Structure formats: C-alpha cells, structure tokens
Amino acid sequence: MKLYKIAVLPGDGIGPEVTKEAVKVLNKLSEIDSRFYFETKEFNWNSEYYLQHRRMMPENGLEQLKKFDAILFGAIGDPRVPDPVSIWELILPIRKQFQQYVNLRPIKLLRGLENPLKQEVPVDFVIIRENSEGEYINSGGLMFEGEKREMAVHNTVMTRQGIRNIAEFAYEYARENGLSKLTNATKSNVMSYTMTFWDQVVEEVAAQNKNIAYEKYYIDALAAYFVQRPESFHIVLASNLFGDILSDLGSAIVGGLGIAPSGNINPKGTFPSMFEPVHGSAPNIAGKGIANPMAQIWSAALMLDHLGRKDLHDAILRSIEEVLMEKKVLTPDIGGNASTVEVGNAIISKL
Amino acid sequence: MKLYKIAVLPGDGIGPEVTKEAVKVLNKLSEIDSRFYFETKEFNWNSEYYLQHRRMMPENGLEQLKKFDAILFGAIGDPRVPDPVSIWELILPIRKQFQQYVNLRPIKLLRGLENPLKQEVPVDFVIIRENSEGEYINSGGLMFEGEKREMAVHNTVMTRQGIRNIAEFAYEYARENGLSKLTNATKSNVMSYTMTFWDQVVEEVAAQNKNIAYEKYYIDALAAYFVQRPESFHIVLASNLFGDILSDLGSAIVGGLGIAPSGNINPKGTFPSMFEPVHGSAPNIAGKGIANPMAQIWSAALMLDHLGRKDLHDAILRSIEEVLMEKKVLTPDIGGNASTVEVGNAIISKL
C-alpha cells in the first residue's frame, strides 16, 4: 500500500481558506477508500513568512519539498510584499527547479455551469503551457537609471529541448486521451527569432504525429476564437506567457477563476509535481470565507490523477458537478451565497 | 481649402476588396461636402510586389509615403511570403519610422450589433497600445543551430521616453474625451525588469492626472475581465504585444474582426499616420467578395477624425450603424449574405 506524502503550501489571502477544503476532501476520500493513504505536511511559506525572514522559504526549502510525492499549493500574493518577490522566490523556483515543465490547464465547462456566451456550446479542451522557460526567464536589466535615456530590457529564451519537451508531452497527451487536433499558439509573424523557432520545433514533433490534426494561430486571433468558437479546440499548446493569458481567458468562458485548476507537472517524475488553482490570493475577499474552493479541490483531483488515482479524480469531479447542478450551495462568484466551508462540505457529502 | 493627400496601400488578400469600398466612401463624402477635398495615390506594395522584387517596397518607399497626409492601409499576408518578411519589411517599418507610437483601437459595440455575451452590456472603450517598441523589437538570435543545445532569444526593450509618450497620450485622450478611468495592462509580477519599469513610468504620469481613476491588472486577469465585465473599461493602456492580444479579444466581444478599426498615430504630426483594420488579409476568403468592409471603412473614418474632420468621422459611423440596425445588408461574418460591394454601397447610401 502506497502512502502518499503531500506537501501543502496554503500561501496568502484566500489560499489557506481553499486549501483547507481541499485537504478535507482528501481526508474524506481516505476514509471511504481503504486503499488510499496519505499524509500531509503544511509549510507556511508565504508573505507573512517573508516579512519575518526576508525570504519566501528557508534556504533548504526545495530540499525539504523534494521528499514529497506532490505539492498542493494555494495562492501567493500580499499587498505588503512586492509581487515579483513572492513569485520569483517561491512559485517560479518550484516550477523551474523541480522541472515542472508542463502546466496543464483544463478548460472544461462542467455540468451545472453555464458559459457566459449566448451560444450554448460544449467547451472541453486543455491548455498545455510550457512552464520552465520562454518569457518567464528572469534575465534583463534596467539601464541609465534616472536619466532621460533610461530603459529596461527583458529576454525571452526558448531552447530546442524546452520546446521539444512540451510538444512531445502535448502529443503524448493527445494520443492517450484520444484527442484529434492540436492548436499551436504563436506569434511568429512578429517574434521572428523565438516564435519562429518555437513553430519549427513544434512542427517537427507534429510531423511525427500525422494522425492528429495540426493548426496554428497567432495569439491575437486565437484569443478572439476562444470567445467565438471555444468548442473547436482539443489541445492548445502555448508558450509560458501565452499559456498564462489564454488560461485565464479560457477560465472566463467556463465559469471563471473560482473553478479553474492547474497542474505543474514534471512528467519524468524526477521531482514532485505541484497543483494549484489558476486564481491568485484575492486579497480583496480574503478572510471573508466566501472564496470558491472548487478550483483548489479540482487541483487536488488533478494531483490524484497524477499520482495514479484517476478513479479518485473522477469521483471528485463528479461531486463538484453534482453540487453545481443542484445550484443550492454555491459561492457568490458563481451566483450563490454559500461560504467556502459550506461548498467544501457539500462536495464532500457527494463523495 | 485643404486638399488631403492620402496614400492607399491595399495590400494582400481581402485588403484590396475592402480598401476599394473605403475609398468609395471617401469619394461620396467629397461629393456631398464641398469643403472636403482629397486625392489618393495607390501603392501596390504587397506580397505580389515582393515576389517580383524581393522586397516589400522600393528602397525609397518611406520617402515616397512621407509626403502624404495619411496612409490608408488594407492588410498584408500571403501564403507565398513568410509573414515575418511582409510584416518586418512593410507594416512595422511604417509604424516605427513614422513614429506612429500610438495604436488607437476603439472597442465599441455599435448600435445594431449584438455582443456574444449573455449579459447585454454596453461596451465602449478604447485600447491605447504602445506601437513603436516593447515586444516588437527585432532583436534576438538563434544559436547553436542544428545542435541539441540550439536556442533562440528575443529581446523586449522599453524606454522611459517610449512609455512616457504613450502614457501621456493616453491621459490626454482621457481628458479630451471626458473619460474617467484608465486601466493599465501589466505583467510586472513576472517581467520584473520591463513591466515593473512600465508600471513605474505609467504611474508617474498617473500621479499628474489624479482626477482620472487609475487601476492596474495583470494581463491574464484582464483578458478574463474583458469577457466578464467589458462594460467597466474606459481606456486600456497596454504594451505593444498586450495591446495586440487585447484588441483582437476586444473585437470578439463587439462583433468580431470584420468591424474593428485602428489608427497608427504619430501625435506630433512629424510623419503621416496610418489607418488599418485590425483584421488580416484573410487568404481563405480572399477573392470571394464576402469580406466585411466595415473595419476598413471605420478605419477611414478614424483617419478623417485625425485629419480634423470629426464631423465626417461621425457621419460614417452613423451610416455604418444604420446599416447594422436595418440588418438587411450584412456580410456573412455578422450573419448576413451580402457582398463586400453591397455593404459598401449600403453605407454610402446612408451618408
């Protein structure tokens, strides 16, 4: 019997409120499934920690996390700490150093939810976002400070290995899930170094997967198509920044950020993967007990799927859908007036 | 009496079809308004030209264009010419060398059009996009070609002067048009060199305009808000790439790319400004006579506004709206079955 060790990083703002519900769901699952054992350890590495220690995690933070099977992450961000600090010292080091080069983001209209579009279309696709390089490289600088000619430079770096890794993952995902089309998000008409290279490497992998249809759109047009025909996508493959933008946009057409989950995945299993909602710490509603825990709970479900328990993933998703379909216990972001805890309990009661 | 000299660059694909209708509109206006004189000169600098001359325009192309009061541009892009070539040798040199550092893109739900959202909200804002630097800098390179370690680099460059220029334009635009809020599109949580600098300079200008509310969102969240509450924006100030993405997305919530106009503006008047639809050359429908000419005609209206004839701008927009409200003569992209020429004629008949 495998005992799963899960590191829980609740983070800031609504993070602790929603991770608490996700852990309750895991507890309930282990109660009803005698084959599911897990233990959690909580790490309070957040902005509060930063204010005390002037760093977002201890020096051996990654060393500590390494031993876990997976990481459940809430959200980070606090008005008292500059965002680049909390992000570049906590989330991004975990994503990068644990080689979580895939960011998997389902854009799926759950049963019981309506999309905001007049045209009632089924939406069910996945964004596969490169998660280790590209536009998310902390390279650049500020020059001639205080002078009229002051300027800033930022470097985007894309490697053959990085692009190939994500493209191969995307095609493998397509094959395993019987998906018949891949859409490449690009801007090679303007970024003629990086994005042309991106297209080239993606198309090398596409050429080895001829039975899966391939299409390519410029990111600007693609953003419009997300609104105009979201039903037409199966897999959208995107760079780090484009995937970031498209996934928030995608969430808006399937119920909003209160629902959208994500997995930061190390497909080779050399380091733990991390699961977190797409939403942030939402300081404006923190402490009010009204944050929607569904994104976090769905993220925990993705974690279980990653750990080999697709059955438990499916059970969670079904429970979320039942709660959505009943429309009785919903948080304000999706038109209800229930609390975070009530929604957590409602989902648990369906398991 | 001023004689306006207008350079017309129809370009590729549907470009010539729609610019023809826009010029017909201008002709009609000069017929009915004895104070409006103009002459056009057409330049066939397009992909066909490239195939013959291996360049997108003659060596003295910009020199030739310089003498005009404004440029009416169709669209560029043809399967036989790599997009980076047609773009970096034609559109972008004009935008950059003519110091058209403002890209003005109205996102306005015209009367007679429905938005695709269930929630019927009025949408009327403007995207002010930095148009001369930022992510649209052709700096970078491909390294270690053919090797495993092959990689590409792209550099984003933002200057104090560039950011200040666009921010000052945006605030001036807000004051002149009585707009009470400016929304800054950023990603300073991740791009800590360029976007942090962007925010800083924008906020310096904001501090001098305290009577205009200022807000700032990360581009990912902002893309979601475009769908969730498009009625809440007045001016969205964005970098070159973010403005590009947001304007296509914005167009999708107010009728699509067949309608969306844009102005590439040199506010100092040192070089001509250029007016072009947001849509591309649409090779898939080129030659069929079904492209929507409204985006191009509205772009011509923006040109007239820029040339000091707001009255003619308003007259064109009113005519477009009348045609939309009658719902009789519409192209297929907005649910009709009329031709490009028929829509052009219908608009002219309302002037």
Ligand SMILES: CC(C)[C@H](C(=O)O)[C@@H](O)C(=O)O
């Ligand atoms: C918090 C931030 C660094 C992050 C990102 O930009 O990747 C977030 O927006 C996300 O999508 O996970």
Ligand SMILES: CC(C)[C@H](C(=O)O)[C@@H](O)C(=O)O
């Ligand atoms: C054609 C292309 C260079 C252009 C851009 O990216 O600016 C287009 O998408 C636009 O928005 O005008």
